[in-house]
Amino acid sequence: MSQQGTGTGGFPGRRRPRRVAMLSVHTSPLHQPGTGDAGGMNVYVVELAKRLAAIGMEVDIFTRATSATLPPVVELAQGVFARHVAAGPYEGLVKEELPTQLCAFTHGVMQAWAGRRPGHYDVLHSHYWLSGHVGRLTARRWGVPLVHTMHTMAMVKNASLAEGDTPEPVSRVLGETQIVRAADRLIANTDREADELFHHYAADPAKVAVVHPGVNLDLFRPHAGGIEAGRTAARARLRLPQEALVPLFAGRIQPLKAPDILLLAVARLLEEQPGLRERIVVPVVGGPSGSGLAKPDELHKLAAQLGISEVVLFHPPVGQAELVHWYRAATMLVMPSYSESFGLVAAEAQACGTPVIAAAVGGLPVAVRDGMTGVLVPGHRPADYARALRRFADDAALSARMGAAAARHARSFGWDTAAAVTADVYAAAMRERG
Numbered sequence: 001m002s003q004q005g006t007g008t009g010g011f012p013g014r015r016r017p018r019r020v021a022m023l024s025v026h027t028s029p030l031h032q033p034g035t036g037d038a039g040g041m042n043v044y045v046v047e048l049a050k051r052l053a054a055i056g057m058e059v060d061i062f063t064r065a066t067s068a069t070l071p072p073v074v075e076l077a078q079g080v081f082a083r084h085v086a087a088g089p090y091e092g093l094v095k096e097e098l099p100t101q102l103c104a105f106t107h108g109v110m111q112a113w114a115g116r117r118p119g120h121y122d123v124l125h126s127h128y129w130l131s132g133h134v135g136r137l138t139a140r141r142w143g144v145p146l147v148h149t150m151h152t153m154a155m156v157k158n159a160s161l162a163e164g165d166t167p168e169p170v171s172r173v174l175g176e177t178q179i180v181r182a183a184d185r186l187i188a189n190t191d192r193e194a195d196e197l198f199h200h201y202a203a204d205p206a207k208v209a210v211v212h213p214g215v216n217l218d219l220f221r222p223h224a225g226g227i228e229a230g231r232t233a234a235r236a237r238l239r240l241p242q243e244a245l246v247p248l249f250a251g252r253i254q255p256l257k258a259p260d261i262l263l264l265a266v267a268r269l270l271e272e273q274p275g276l277r278e279r280i281v282v283p284v285v286g287g288p289s290g291s292g293l294a295k296p297d298e299l300h301k302l303a304a305q306l307g308i309s310e311v312v313l314f315h316p317p318v319g320q321a322e323l324v325h326w327y328r329a330a331t332m333l334v335m336p337s338y339s340e341s342f343g344l345v346a347a348e349a350q351a352c353g354t355p356v357i358a359a360a361v362g363g364l365p366v367a368v369r370d371g372m373t374g375v376l377v378p379g380h381r382p383a384d385y386a387r388a389l390r391r392f393a394d395d396a397a398l399s400a401r402m403g404a405a406a407a408r409h410a411r412s413f414g415w416d417t418a419a420a421v422t423a424d425v426y427a428a429a430m431r432e433r434g
Helices: 040-054 096-113 128-142 154-159 168-184 191-201 229-240 259-272 274-279 290-294 298-306 321-329 344-351 382-396 397-409 413-432
Strands: 019-024 058-064 071-078 080-085 123-127 145-151 185-188 208-210 247-250 282-287 312-315 333-334 355-359 376-377
Touching: 019 040, 019 096, 019 128, 040 058, 040 123, 040 344, 058 096, 080 096, 080 123, 096 128, 123 413, 128 168, 145 168, 145 413, 154 168, 168 191, 168 413, 185 191, 191 208, 208 413, 229 259, 229 321, 229 397, 247 259, 247 321, 247 344, 259 274, 259 282, 259 298, 259 376, 259 382, 282 321, 298 312, 312 376, 312 413, 321 344, 333 344, 333 382, 344 355, 344 376, 344 397, 355 382, 376 382, 382 397
Parallel strands: 019 058, 019 123, 058 080, 123 145, 145 185, 185 208, 247 282, 247 333, 282 312, 333 355, 355 376
Antiparallel strands: 071 080
């Protein structure tokens, strides 16, 4: 199993690809993270592509066209192009309906490739299982190696479903199993994800490489004046009380991400310490997604039922440049997710100098150092999250102390390292293909 950190010198003499085709069927790199099905994977694909281009590769990202007004090709950065493929109606399709459009998407990708010379692409990198299906057929037709990143896995999600959430279908499990068998290389975000590939999908250890996702450290960083100065400035910008306890949720609003756990924990905390009600603000930054779309007002209703509506601030998703200010303003980020392959949001918040309270699931124990850069909570009992919140309420200096350690820890998650190791994975797959 190839490990994170091998870097550019890990495989001397291997030829890196000149051109890479990426597949991101169900979510466009142009979409705003935190809306619809856009999230950490969008950030991952765009940032990885940009850093690969910076070390000399040209990257084409094939994605499904979701509007008739979109141009066929959009240049995201020098050497990085989003290529829109017509597959099904532009609007109204949810992710669960996209398997019916995979043949059309594959045809569109093949058409785009038909105008190229043979051997134009050196490697194909698919993201998420829908793209992996297209990748299986396309890589075989092109005669290039297939590298696949799961991002999430059906069997892992089904093993830790939130109450009332919808299980992933058997068709996805079977599809992922086929992709694991077909791929020349599988990229896992963490050692734990690699183990899940072995356990659930019988992946060949020789095919699995562990590459930690990165963080845009040029954007996500502490304020130049320090963590406390950054918090003051960010709260002034966002019109948040300077002395408030601010537990932030940032992400898609759906049962998997468990924002309800945060609200339940806040309600419990206020029962135990009623005086906190005058100095707590709970921003929920994000939009309904996935199974959360069926009940888009559910979280608002829960806040009302719990009697905490006046302290919860619902805010629509924001771009990354604005998200920086929310991270800096927060006392801590709270991630009670039932499943996370890595947890990019946790890494981003820490890079800004903000500690994290997170569920001890998936890749979050890699992203967060328990007791140093935040608090890892086993399970999803609101009482346990309330206890973690109380630590910050009782110790005013704890956030800045952990935040300083968090910023240092996040420096190890740079995209340059992730891109260099990914390039080595490509090179290894190419070499074996001959």
